[in-house]
Amino acid sequence: MKEVDIVISGGRILTMDENDTRIQKGSLAIHGNTIVAVGDADDIEKEYYGGQRIDAKDSLVMPGLINAHTHAAMTCFRGIADDMELMDWLDNYIFPAEAKNVDPELAYWGSLLACAEMIKSGTTTFCDMYIFEEETAQAAKQAGVRCVIGEVLFDFPSPNVKTPEEGLAYTETLIKKWVDDPLVNIVVEPHALYTCSPTLLSRANALAERYQLPLAIHLLENRDESNLIMQKVGKKAVRFLKEIGCLNERFFAFHCVYMEDEDIRIFADHGCKVVHNPESNMKLASGVAPITNMLNAGIVVGLGTDGCASNNNLDMFQEMDSAAKLEKSSLLNPTVMSARTVLHMATSDGAKVLGLDGLVGTIKKGMKADIVIVNLNKPHLTPLYDEYSHLVYAVNGADADTVLINGRIVMKDRRLLTINEAEVMERVNRIAIRIRDSLKS
Amino acid sequence: MKEVDIVISGGRILTMDENDTRIQKGSLAIHGNTIVAVGDADDIEKEYYGGQRIDAKDSLVMPGLINAHTHAAMTCFRGIADDMELMDWLDNYIFPAEAKNVDPELAYWGSLLACAEMIKSGTTTFCDMYIFEEETAQAAKQAGVRCVIGEVLFDFPSPNVKTPEEGLAYTETLIKKWVDDPLVNIVVEPHALYTCSPTLLSRANALAERYQLPLAIHLLENRDESNLIMQKVGKKAVRFLKEIGCLNERFFAFHCVYMEDEDIRIFADHGCKVVHNPESNMKLASGVAPITNMLNAGIVVGLGTDGCASNNNLDMFQEMDSAAKLEKSSLLNPTVMSARTVLHMATSDGAKVLGLDGLVGTIKKGMKADIVIVNLNKPHLTPLYDEYSHLVYAVNGADADTVLINGRIVMKDRRLLTINEAEVMERVNRIAIRIRDSLKS
Numbered sequence: 001m002k003e004v005d006i007v008i009s010g011g012r013i014l015t016m017d018e019n020d021t022r023i024q025k026g027s028l029a030i031h032g033n034t035i036v037a038v039g040d041a042d043d044i045e046k047e048y049y050g051g052q053r054i055d056a057k058d059s060l061v062m063p064g065l066i067n068a069h070t071h072a073a074m075t076c077f078r079g080i081a082d083d084m085e086l087m088d089w090l091d092n093y094i095f096p097a098e099a100k101n102v103d104p105e106l107a108y109w110g111s112l113l114a115c116a117e118m119i120k121s122g123t124t125t126f127c128d129m130y131i132f133e134e135e136t137a138q139a140a141k142q143a144g145v146r147c148v149i150g151e152v153l154f155d156f157p158s159p160n161v162k163t164p165e166e167g168l169a170y171t172e173t174l175i176k177k178w179v180d181d182p183l184v185n186i187v188v189e190p191h192a193l194y195t196c197s198p199t200l201l202s203r204a205n206a207l208a209e210r211y212q213l214p215l216a217i218h219l220l221e222n223r224d225e226s227n228l229i230m231q232k233v234g235k236k237a238v239r240f241l242k243e244i245g246c247l248n249e250r251f252f253a254f255h256c257v258y259m260e261d262e263d264i265r266i267f268a269d270h271g272c273k274v275v276h277n278p279e280s281n282m283k284l285a286s287g288v289a290p291i292t293n294m295l296n297a298g299i300v301v302g303l304g305t306d307g308c309a310s311n312n313n314l315d316m317f318q319e320m321d322s323a324a325k326l327e328k329s330s331l332l333n334p335t336v337m338s339a340r341t342v343l344h345m346a347t348s349d350g351a352k353v354l355g356l357d358g359l360v361g362t363i364k365k366g367m368k369a370d371i372v373i374v375n376l377n378k379p380h381l382t383p384l385y386d387e388y389s390h391l392v393y394a395v396n397g398a399d400a401d402t403v404l405i406n407g408r409i410v411m412k413d414r415r416l417l418t419i420n421e422a423e424v425m426e427r428v429n430r431i432a433i434r435i436r437d438s439l440k441s
Numbered sequence: 442m443k444e445v446d447i448v449i450s451g452g453r454i455l456t457m458d459e460n461d462t463r464i465q466k467g468s469l470a471i472h473g474n475t476i477v478a479v480g481d482a483d484d485i486e487k488e489y490y491g492g493q494r495i496d497a498k499d500s501l502v503m504p505g506l507i508n509a510h511t512h513a514a515m516t517c518f519r520g521i522a523d524d525m526e527l528m529d530w531l532d533n534y535i536f537p538a539e540a541k542n543v544d545p546e547l548a549y550w551g552s553l554l555a556c557a558e559m560i561k562s563g564t565t566t567f568c569d570m571y572i573f574e575e576e577t578a579q580a581a582k583q584a585g586v587r588c589v590i591g592e593v594l595f596d597f598p599s600p601n602v603k604t605p606e607e608g609l610a611y612t613e614t615l616i617k618k619w620v621d622d623p624l625v626n627i628v629v630e631p632h633a634l635y636t637c638s639p640t641l642l643s644r645a646n647a648l649a650e651r652y653q654l655p656l657a658i659h660l661l662e663n664r665d666e667s668n669l670i671m672q673k674v675g676k677k678a679v680r681f682l683k684e685i686g687c688l689n690e691r692f693f694a695f696h697c698v699y700m701e702d703e704d705i706r707i708f709a710d711h712g713c714k715v716v717h718n719p720e721s722n723m724k725l726a727s728g729v730a731p732i733t734n735m736l737n738a739g740i741v742v743g744l745g746t747d748g749c750a751s752n753n754n755l756d757m758f759q760e761m762d763s764a765a766k767l768e769k770s771s772l773l774n775p776t777v778m779s780a781r782t783v784l785h786m787a788t789s790d791g792a793k794v795l796g797l798d799g800l801v802g803t804i805k806k807g808m809k810a811d812i813v814i815v816n817l818n819k820p821h822l823t824p825l826y827d828e829y830s831h832l833v834y835a836v837n838g839a840d841a842d843t844v845l846i847n848g849r850i851v852m853k854d855r856r857l858l859t860i861n862e863a864e865v866m867e868r869v870n871r872i873a874i875r876i877r878d879s880l881k882s
Contacts, residue, residue: 075823079830083765083779116820282766283834285775312834313821318759324524325723325763326770334726338524379557380754380838382516382866383873389520393724393753397821398839425823432824 001049004031005407010041011056011373014387015363016063016347020340022387028061030369033182033407038363052409054402058377060387063363064124064146064370064405065316066350069254069275069304071130072139073102073110075117076431078308080439086222086284093439094309098131100438101431102159107132108139109427114314115143116419121315121397124370124405127275127304127354129189129216131160133174137184144410144418146370148354149174150189150216153204155197164200168207175211182406185356186211192218193237194228198244205246214355215246216275219253222286226258238263247272252353254304255280256294257287264290268297273353276345278323280306288330291323292337302353303345315397320346324392339392373402442490445472446848451482452497452814455828456804457504457788461781463828469502471810474623474848479804493850495843499818501828504804505565505587505811505846506757507791509716510695510745512571513580514543514551516558517872519749521880527663527725534880535750539572541879542872543600548573549580550868555755556584557860562756562838565811565846568716568745568795570630570657570695572601574615578625585851585859587811589795590615591630591657594645596638605641609648616652623847626797627652633659634670634678639685646687655796656687657716660694663727667699679704688713693794695745696721697735698728705731709738714794717786719764721747729771732764733778743794744786756838761787765833780833814843 006029013026015038027044029037037044081093107130118126125146128136133151140147151174152158153167161167171188178184188208190196196204196217208215220226220237229237238259241247249271256274259267267274276291294301303323305314320342327337351361360370374395376384381394403411410418447470454467456479468485470478478485522534548571559567566587569577574592581588592615593599594608602608612629619625629649631637637645637658649656661667661678670678679700682688690712697715700708708715717732735742744764746755761783768778792802801811815836817825822835844852851859 075820078824078826079835080826082827082830082834083769083776085775089775113820113823120820279766282770283775285769285773287773288770312830315821315837318762318837321759322763322766325720326767328524328726329723329729329767329771332726332728334526334530334724335524377866379554379561379862379866380756382554383519383870385519385521385873385877386523389523389753393523394520396756396759396837396839398837421820425818425820429824432826436826 002047003049003051004029004036005050006030006052006054007045007048007050008054008056008061008371008373009045011059011061012387013038013363014060014062016344017362017364026061028363028371030404030407033368035363035365035367035369037365054373056373058375059401060374060376061363062372062374062391063347063361064372064403065122065346066302066354066361067118067123067126067304067314067316068302068350068353069277069306070114070126070128070314071307072114072126072128072136073107073130074307074309075113076106076110076428076435078312080309080435097435097439099159101435102131104132104135106431107135109424109431111136111139112143112419112424113428115139115145116416116421116424117314118145119143119403119411119416120400120414121317122372122374122400122403123314123316124372124403125354125356125360127187131158137174137178140184142418144183144405144408146183146360146405148185148187150187152189152191153200154191154195155200168203171207175213187214187216190217192225193240194225194232198233201246202244205244208250212250214250214252216252216254219256220258221255223258236263238266242266242270250355255286255289257281257289259290259294261293264294264297264299268299273300273302275302275304275353276323277304277306278326279319280310282322282326284310288326291327292331300349300352301345302350303342316346317391317396320392339388342392343388369404369407371404372400374399375401443488444490444492445470445477446491447471447493447495448486448489448491449495449497449502449812449814450486452500452502453828454479454804455501455503457785458803458805467502469804469812471845471848474809476804476806476808476810478806495814497814499816500842501815501817502804503813503815503832504788504802505813505844506563506787507743507795507802508559508564508567508745508755508757509743509791509794510718510747511555511567511569511755512748513555513567513569513577514548514571515748515750516554517547517551517869517876519753521750521876538876538880540600542876543572545573545576547872548576550865550872552577552580553584553860553865554869556580556586557857557862557865558755559586560584560844560852560857561841561855562758563813563815563841563844564755564757565813565844566795566797566801568628568657572599578615578619581625583859585624585846585849587624587801587846589626589628591628593630593632594641595632595636596641609644612648616654628655628657630657633666634681635666635673639674642687643685646685649691653691655691655693657693657695660697661699662696664699677704679707683707683711691796696727696730698722698730700731700735702734705735705738705740709740714741714743716743716745716794717764718745718747719767720760721751723763723767725751729767732768733772741790741793742786743791744783757787758832758836758838761833780829783833784829810845810848812845813841815840816842
């Protein structure tokens with residue numbers, strides 16, 4: 001018998017590997033931050049003994065979910081304004097609220113609250129774009145959540161940096177600081193084509209190139225943006241990105257609602273990836289992204305919740321449900337975007353989008369131990385015929401019972417082990433008072 | 442001080458009344474099955490003393506949700522087949538599984554499981570159409586859940602009745618048996634125009650007329666059905682229903698996806714009501730019902746989850762979220778179907794649809810005490826700027842903490858008080874084994 005740190009014992013294991021291997025009564029051995037063995041419970045437990053043993057009877061064991069696009073600290077603005085025209089919402093609520101309130105304190109506590117919410121709904125990795133991302137990295141580190149973070153870059157000043165140059169320099173500081181961190185990864189993130197000059201885009205691209213990091217951007221979120229870019233650069237957005245040399249396998253884009261066939265072909269040809277944000281696109285009435293066409297073209301698509309001002313939660317289980325249903329509804333075809341497809345988007349394909357495949361997104365020997373254990377012993381999850389169907393159409397975030405990230409148990413039986421939940425809620429509630437007051441003045 | 446049975450103390454009360462009254466720190470006095478007072482906590486608690494006191498600090502107190510269309514016992518078929526063409530799904534999975542398996546045992550335990558799931562996600566009233574509805578009534582009675590139930594009527598035999606005449610007689614027996622029950626109400630429910638002859642429809646209508654009960658039917662769920670009815674009766678469905686005299690204020694219809702302007706006008710003119718089923722319509726790729734047009738025409742619209750074979754849960758909080766987002770997405774207009782509108786659909790307007798207004802759907806003196814207490818002290822519900830937004834876009838069913846129906850506490854701090862949860866899950870799991878085996882043979 002070999003002693004390992006943790007054995008997760010006797011659950012239904014959904015590996016999400018290339019063969020969609022499912023193990024009816026399986027066990028997992030974890031040592032350090034790594035999965036060292038996975039298989040039938042009897043076989044594993046003959047060979048491995050866990051310093052800690054987690055009983056997964058009546059539970060489903062799956063890779064942690066990957067939220068491939070969010071703005072974590074925007075939890076502070078959750079529900080501050082809804083059901084409005086996009087420009088009214090942005091110009092009269094979100095932008096003024098951000099300009100008056102976003103500071104390192106808000107970035108840290110808002111991000112830590114997001115981490116609490118994400119762990120409690122089964123997310124183990126998130127990709128973030130916002131302001132003061134050093135604070136977000138610190139919060140993720142504190143929470144023990146894996147992340148890919150990028151300071152938002154645009155032509156105008158942000159509460160953190162006065163110029164695009166400062167933004168690029170800040171990003172480079174993040175890169176150097178976090179280069180060897182086991183949890184925090186950096187992405188270079190220009191905001192969008194309508195907020196970034198071609199020069200800024202090229203410099204951001206060069207920075208990503210230099211460090212071989214991903215480059216990510218909001219792209220073609222709605223029809224107005226599509227028109228705006230045409231006016232601004234005199235050509236279609238994707239063709240423009242191609243011409244300035246941004247498109248390659250490290251490039252991914254958020255939303256991509258107004259992608260036409262030519263855009264999809266260019267993305268596929270260059271190995272670019274897409275993050276689908278169905279709930280945000282629905283709530284802001286942005287349109288429906290042509291995800292099935294993208295998948296048919298061979299583009300890897302991940303899934304993200306977007307920020308809490310436009311969703312208004314970070315629950316990836318609900319996001320999967322919406323992704324599947326929206327696609328069927330908009331194409332009038334119930335066979336598209338199956339439960340299995342959408343679950344891959346939220347796990348193994350999300351990892352590919354973020355450049356973390358080979359590390360996370362599947363349960364396999366040698367992968368990092370980012371694991372969610374879902375308690376199936378509940379009325380709304382009874383009976384069980386098919387695991388994929390259950391996870392997408394019946395489970396919600398509150399069914400995640402125990403979560404491990406990088407081999408560390410960050411939640412046990414719904415109790416957070418890395419975050420003082422009461423403290424973080426109290427801090428954000430205090431920040432919300434200041435936000436509410438700022439909108440009155 | 443007057444002594445009452447229960448005082449719910451110190452919560453944010455969302456009354457859902459005509460004035461959308463919200464009370465920041467309110468209390469409720471309940472005696473017997475009735476709300477006897479509601480107002481500011483200080484005022485109420487000067488006047489009333491509760492034999493039982495429920496602390497609602499940090500909580501939101503609201504009317505119980507009304508699921509206006511489901512097939513409760515179909516919990517037994519939850520996730521048995523997904524992501525398929527409608528006819529493949531019906532002919533090769535649902536219909537054979539039902540023909541071989543639906544019996545009083547399945548109807549009772551499946552309905553009781555549904556009641557457990559509904560209480561645990563904040564639903565206090567449901568409207569049901571299925572087979573062996575006497576068993577569903579018994580289950581609802583056991584669970585203490587308010588219901589409006591109807592035996593499904595069609596031209597062909599069901600596992601319960603051999604002929605339409607037997608179906609009508611069974612319905613009349615239900616009516617006589619339950620006429621004075623405080624929780625169980627009866628509706629006459631022909632299945633659909635494509636499964637019921639004009640004679641059956643007229644007799645069903647006459648039965649509803651005789652007892653002044655509601656008449657409810659599936660209507661225009663998808664384009665095929667719309668075409669089928671045109672072929673079968675030689676005219677448009679709604680015009681046909683009008684001509685045979687079915688349309689009046691007691692009539693309501695489920696789905697109504699393919700309603701045209703003329704149909705909407707006829708419904709509005711006759712005071713007919715509609716139940717919207719967005720998640721089922723999305724998952725089965727049925728299309729998007731023109732709800733905003735219906736609301737603009739003055740039609741009262743409720744909300745329902747449909748059965749668990751096509752959703753696959755009974756969570757009305759998630760259904761509200763989907764209803765709001767689907768409408769915005771399909772009309773490319775973020776201002777339609779506001780959080781407040783959709784919350785009325787799931788409470789006060791749902792009560793009007795089912796003919797229960799004046800009894801439930803709002804928190805008001807004299808109404809029956811059907812109440813949900815939502816625990817707000819959670820990361821994903823922090824901070825709180827607007828109660829309506831939170832309930833529709835951030836809360837999910839698992840946030841319902843305590844539920845009262847007809848003045849009786851049926852769940853306290855998420856523990857069911859009327860249902861043995863372990864037993865009902867075990868019984869349904871056993872039934873599921875028989876269902877799975879039956880599909881192999």
